[in-house]
Amino acid sequence: MARRTDYARYFSDPEGHIWLNTAHQGPMPEAAVRAVAEAAREKATPHLIPEAAFSERPERLRTLLAEFVGGRTDEIALGDSTSHGLNLIAYGFPWRSGDEVLCVEGDYPATVLPWLAQRRDGAEVRFVRRGPRGRLDPERVRQALTARTRVLAVTWVDSFTGATADLGALGEICREAGVLLVVNGSQGVGARPVDVARTPVDALVSCGYKWMCGPYGTGFAWLDPALTALLDPRRVYWLAQQRGRGLEHMRSYTIEDIGVRALDVFCPADFLDTAAWTSSLELLAGLGMQGIHAHGQRLVQRLLDGVDGGRYDVIGPRAPEERSSLVVLGPRGAPADRTAAALYAEGVHVAVREGNIRLSPHLFNTFEHVDRALEVLNSAQG
Numbered sequence: 001m002a003r004r005t006d007y008a009r010y011f012s013d014p015e016g017h018i019w020l021n022t023a024h025q026g027p028m029p030e031a032a033v034r035a036v037a038e039a040a041r042e043k044a045t046p047h048l049i050p051e052a053a054f055s056e057r058p059e060r061l062r063t064l065l066a067e068f069v070g071g072r073t074d075e076i077a078l079g080d081s082t083s084h085g086l087n088l089i090a091y092g093f094p095w096r097s098g099d100e101v102l103c104v105e106g107d108y109p110a111t112v113l114p115w116l117a118q119r120r121d122g123a124e125v126r127f128v129r130r131g132p133r134g135r136l137d138p139e140r141v142r143q144a145l146t147a148r149t150r151v152l153a154v155t156w157v158d159s160f161t162g163a164t165a166d167l168g169a170l171g172e173i174c175r176e177a178g179v180l181l182v183v184n185g186s187q188g189v190g191a192r193p194v195d196v197a198r199t200p201v202d203a204l205v206s207c208g209y210k211w212m213c214g215p216y217g218t219g220f221a222w223l224d225p226a227l228t229a230l231l232d233p234r235r236v237y238w239l240a241q242q243r244g245r246g247l248e249h250m251r252s253y254t255i256e257d258i259g260v261r262a263l264d265v266f267c268p269a270d271f272l273d274t275a276a277w278t279s280s281l282e283l284l285a286g287l288g289m290q291g292i293h294a295h296g297q298r299l300v301q302r303l304l305d306g307v308d309g310g311r312y313d314v315i316g317p318r319a320p321e322e323r324s325s326l327v328v329l330g331p332r333g334a335p336a337d338r339t340a341a342a343l344y345a346e347g348v349h350v351a352v353r354e355g356n357i358r359l360s361p362h363l364f365n366t367f368e369h370v371d372r373a374l375e376v377l378n379s380a381q382g
Contacts, residue, residue, distance in 0.1 A: 134161025171200025
């Protein structure tokens with residue numbers, strides 16, 4: 001099997017299988033698996049769970065997430081998905097009749113559906129088209145904004161092409177127009193560095209189970225404090241209101257302003273998932289996102305250099321500043337599902353999306369993994 005790299009050694013070796021589908025699910029590191037086992041052991045013997053764990057463990061996770069994206073702990077809402085964060089913004093926003101949301105035509109449904117649901121409150125949704133190879137032209141966005149536009153909702157990395165949006169350019173345009181920029185970062189956060197303190201976005205929302213290598217059912221939202229102040233949580237979690245009080249004093253019916261924590265998913269301590277994701281984040285942060293991103297781009301470049309251009313069209317951009325860790329190939333011969341089946345038969349796992357083959361290598365992958373995928377791709381029967 002493939003030679004192990006310094007990054008790969010932190011993950012189990014799925015003998016006979018090569019996972020090139022992180023855009024769908026990222027594997028958990030071995031340390032995260034051990035953390036889950038320890039959390040399960042605690043739940044099997046609850047006397048091992050200290051009362052303080054209900055607040056300390058989600059706060060540790062919140063701190064790690066804030067550091068991971070360059071924000072502050074009081075800017076992080078803990079969630080269970082990307083959709084949780086996008087919906088808490090869409091449903092909590094103070095809409096006025098005629099307000100507009102600008103979305104991207106053909107974008108991922110999670111980035112669009114929460115805004116469409118606000119039409120019943122008088123909001124309108126309009127769409128801007130992508131350019132060639134999935135690129136989102138900032139000037140086209142500028143021209144699409146109107147005096148009624150309140151929100152621009154975009155996906156940082158497009159799942160269907162691998163194209164990366166220029167958040168800096170989009171953010172500057174939105175700032176000039178007084179428009180909020182809300183970003184679905186689920187295909188970027190964990191694969192490439194981000195610093196919300198230096199990037200003109202108002203919200204960055206992501207799941208945790210793809211490039212951040214956490215368990216399913218994890219996510220977060222980074223929210224600019226000015227946006228948080230606008231949002232109505234629309235629900236109250238009693239345990240969040242207990243901050244500063246022990247469980248021996250519970251019968252308080254006062255609803256306090258607890259800031260971004262009022263937007264957390266309920267039961268954020270969620271011991272098994274929190275333990276695993278905390279462990280994964282500690283590993284990624286310790287390894288460093290610059291190195292992880294550089295490794296991923298070397299794998300992407302090897303894929304782009306090696307794929308047979310007579311058999312496949314590269315759907316997304318090739319330039320390093322425009323591409324991502326997703327490589328999307330349009331077969332010229334055999335249907336994508338047949339090629340994917342041939343890859344699967346050789347233990348290479350990819351995704352088929354909209355008639356194309358999507359490969360998404362991450363830190364645990366090696367050049368040997370890529371070479372094996374290329375061998376099968378370039379010999380697939382038309």
